[in-house]
Amino acid sequence: MSNTTNVLKIDIVSDVVCPWCIIGYRQLEQALKATGTAYEINWHPFELNPNMPAEGQNLRQHVAEKYGVSKEQSEQSRNSMAAAGASVGFEFRFTDDMRMHNTFNLHQLLHWANQQGAMHDLKQALFAAHFTYSRDISDHNTLADIAAEVGLERNEALAILESQSFSAAVRDAENGWVEKGISGVPAIIFNDRHLVTGAQGVENYTRILQQLAEA
Template sequence: MTSPIKIDIWSDIACPWCYIGKRHLEGGLAALGDDAPEVEIEYHSFELAPDTPVDFEGSEVDFLAGHKGIPMEQARMMIDRVTGVAAQAGLDYDYDALQHTKTLKAHELLHFAKEQGRQLELSERLFRAYFTEGRHVGRTDELVELAAEVGLDADAAREALESGRYGAAVQADIAQAGAYGIRGVPFFVFEGKYGVSGAQPAEVFSQVLTQVAGERDGAAA
């Protein structure tokens, strides 16, 4: 019995391409059907905009223009483009409702969820809350509610966030990304040796998974 293929994903809850990349990876696995290998997925922290205030006043266009220096018209075009790509992946992004915020606490909660065996469920829940439901994923009360929705203990989740005890784990992930030379997310690492950057099409993930599985079968023969 071979162990699952390990997929490490560096990602940020506030990254629109990370949610799309998640769907494309899932699509790549689904496309392999009965030939799909078993996988073990682990999410790692990456803050795209660590200087973001928790309570940012304004829209995503305002953030891109004011904090990133991108012209307003170009920012609107970027958002329209990513919304269109997301729709093709079955995701209904709502940038009018989106509440831009700092994602540090969300990353801490993901580390707590990993210890409880609920990281994948929480990752999906946070993405959906942020991009399609207009929830504020920077505030502890909101994060605790979302944690409870995926079966995590609300009191334990609150304690984890208020104590800040997963802060070091978040920074360790970010440092590891730097060691790997990761400058943008999503970034997928298969079996600790193959890197895939960006929200590649589903067929790319199918090819990588098939290649890795084939190499493992060859090595075991």
């Protein structure tokens, strides 16, 4: 980050199982570095599949049912995402048995991590766990392991998941963003005023940051 006193506030509404959320973030990250922008990032919850059962669903089957795409179209989309990810240093390893998951528990864990200043690190670890390493992020023990890997207390993480103690807080936060008109992710809000949706690319994010600095 730059030492300038003008710190750009960035709110990112996203879901861990959204591939374009991590691509968009990595693109933005490169643009922030290129422009020397001083910034603070706040992550916020959004569920792509709030009604999905805990055990999840095969990803290719899920995409076919939700978007009506063929296996060939799905493969083409995966290749595009993998290339976009590689261009910003994130590795997608798509497999035939990869699953889509319900992420409500993950958002509760992230909410707890935020209280300890570790939400950003946990968010990045969860993206990698899902898309790069195909870890079972519906499993409480796996989530507790990931929390421990970023320096959080494993037993406390497990207790949070078992007790569902942050369920109301997360649901309120999710509903709050929906009420503000957020219906898809990533949704990035700069300084509480300027909304940018989707993965815009490093060049476009750089241009946006420059325009914000000039304003």
